[in-house]
Amino acid sequence: MTGHTIVFWSPVSGTGITSNLAATASVMGLEYSTHMLLLGHCESHDIALKQCFYQTHASREMDMDVSVNMGVDALLRLLQNRKLQPNMIRDYTLPLLKDRLDLLPGSGKPDNRFIDLATPWMEPLLSMAKRMYDLVFVDGGSGNSSDWTNSLLRLADVLVVCLPQNRLAVHRFFRMDELQTMLATKKHVLVFG
Structure with missing residues (x-):
C-alpha cells in the first residue's frame, strides 16, 4: 500500500503556502494516527517550515546539528547510489510528533543548485x-514557470x-x-487566505 503526495502550491507568491502546510500537517498529526512526512525540500522552503516549528535561535542551532548526513541531501545521495530503502527515510528526519509527523530537513544547497541536481530524482x-508514509506533504512554492514546479504539480496526488x-x-x-x-483531472482543494 502506498501513501499520497499532497503538494501545497500557489500561482502567486505571498499566499501563506508554508503556513497552510504547517497548520494542516500539525492538526492532522494531532487528530489522526497516520504517519506523515513534511518536506520543505529547497533551502528557502525549509527555512520557513522550520520556523513554524522551532524558535529562531533553536532553528539556527538545529541547522548546525543537521549535517550533510541528514535530510533530503542525504536521501538523494543514497537514492543516486541505489542504496535507499523506504524504511531508512525516517532515520534522516526530525520527529515533530512521535510516530505521526516527521520533518525532512531541506537541502543546504542554494535553491537553483538543488533543483538542478534533484529534478531527475524527485x-x-x-x-x-509514499511507501513509508501515509501522507507526504510538500511545499511546492509559487508560480508555474519552472520544470521543477510543473513536475511537483504533476506528481501530486492531491494539490x-x-x-x-x-x-x-x-x-x-x-x-x-x-x-x-490539470485541476479537472487532479484531486484538489482551494484555500483562500
Missing part, C-alpha cells in the same frame, strides 16, 4: 517516501492551491487554461 524519492483574497488574482487563476485542465 519522482523516485517521493515514490519511496492544495493557496489563493489570495484578491479578486484580480483569483480571476487570473481561473482563466489559466493549462491549470484548469
